[in-house]
Amino acid sequence: MNIIDRYDLNTNNANLTKLENTKRQYQNNISKFS
Secondary structure, three states: OOHHHHHHHHHHHHHHHHHHHHHHHHHHHHHHHO
16 A cells, blocks of 8 residues: 555545534534424
């Protein structure tokens, strides 16, 4: 695996984490309002 592959992998993981966090916040907000 070269450095570029590893960088892409890390970037994808970071994006996935951000997505998960956003989803969690969204669900928290939904439960607050309902």
